[in-house]
Amino acid sequence: MTKYILRRIFLLIPTLIGMSLLIFMMVRLLPGDIVDALVGLDPTITPQAKAELRHSFGLDDPIPVQYVRWVVEIFQGNLGQSFRTRQAITSTLVQALPITLELAFLAMIFSVIVAIPLGVLSALRRNSQIDFWARVSGMLGLAFPNFWLATMFLLITSLVFHWVPPVIWISPRVDLFGNLQQMFLPALALSVQLMAVEMRMTRASVLEILRQDYIRTARAKGLQEMDVLFRHALKNAFIPVITVIGIQLGGLMGGSVIIEQIFGLPGVGWFLLQGIYNRDYPVVQVTALFLATVFILMNLIVDLTYAYLDPRIHYA
């Protein structure tokens, strides 16, 4: 197991290098001069001042030099500074990360709480009313854009309950209840798509498992249906569900960008969008790399859980 974990971590290195190269090149090869965009059409700026500005950002170095410097600085814990605000990105990211992680975590919890029981029930009562409605909502859940759902949630709470979530972010350490109240709607909006995917997968997987011989054996030896389900069927049925959750995490990262924007939560996604609206290249490249890294690390955790749960997977 240890060997397997080490090998998986080792394999992350080429992926991370490839990703950082991709993001770096994408930001460099795009049209327009950063400095021109920054100073705008201000005629008082002399070409000399522009050159100095370019030099201060290190933009007059060859591109490979810039890349190596960027990577070295990341390893030193320096993520660079924003072109606009001149603030260190590291400190902003440290503040933003817990918000995004909390959002993703809550969305995951919500989706699992709803989707897994519903999927199991739907499979057990196949072709029943419950099954029919569960499948219909599964289809609808995939089609609803999360930003529309978020808007509808806000509309409903403000029209029916005359309540809107606070605009300024509340830290859970200051006021846990207030924080959860604020995070509830965004996490719910983010979780719907995940819910639909997990529900469909759970249903399919349970149906598949219930057809297996060992389930028939378990029933034949006289086990109660509940025992068959909980001791034999579900454990195996959840393995593919976990894989699907891992794949969906990417959607969660992308979705959080929009949801954070709608609810004004200053998370990593919100920060990325600010960087994009301001054409603030250092912010964009670091936050994009960061979100992608979080995504592959979460995926690694899912893969390891999967290997742990499924004894058929060899760690060699």
Add this chain to the structure above:
Amino acid sequence: MSESHLSVPDTLGDFTIREQPSLWRRLSILPRQQPIGTFGAVIILIVILVALFAPVIAPYEPTSQASKRLLDPSAIHLIGTDELGRDVFSRIIYGSRISLYVGLIAVSLALLLGVTTGVLAGYIGGSFDNIVMRAVDIMFAFPGLVLAIVIAGMLGPSITNAMIAIGIIYAPTFARVSRGSVLAVMGEPYIEAARLIGGRDMHIIFRHVFPNVLAPLIVLTSLNMSTAILTEAALSFLGLGTQPPDPSWGTMLSSGRKFMEIAPWMAIFPGLAIVIAVLGFNFLGDGLRDVLDPRLKE
């Protein structure tokens, strides 16, 4: 898919060679076997007709002021008017054009990029295959929407750049699927036979390899159309896609959000339009998958 070059006897020893039913034959049994898939096809057909006949259906011009601002829904303005006095119903009708157009161009771009690299990687193999597929893996390591936001944002917000961004993020899926299908048929005796009689690479790819990749690609295209429409709406919602005054459902939803409490219809109906189009392609894709490619079934 009979092989025209070699006359193959109908039986080889004990094995009977049965021709697979053709693609069209398999498609023609769709309505009976797949009511949901057919329902999806009907939805899409309606959306396409709405897009084609938008000027006939829509009572007003999508970008011109028709009445006072933020009017309630009425017989004159079915879904009311927006903050600039434009008829929301007409804008939603015209919005179908943008969604379909962006979806179609973006998915075609993804197909072109993805299938070309995937088929070549599978066919050529070796280190070329290795390098291409590692690059594809790296693309997969990115959360799709994040990548689309970065590409569209950095290229500059416009409908063309949104299409490029969506096309790029979906290309790796097509590359992976087509490479897999190519590898699956490369070992088949009829490929070897085609080589033996002196077939050129290009000929073999187009005549013998490509038809086998087609079924999974059709399924994937339909499913990706739905996610492409969602992604366009998301990018436009963030201001990184279709620009005003063009009536994209995503842009309409985003401006409707500001007037949510006084004119909720501005936000509700563009979202429903997105849901309908997305459902159509999802239903169709699921149905097609069951008919054309049972292996892809989850």
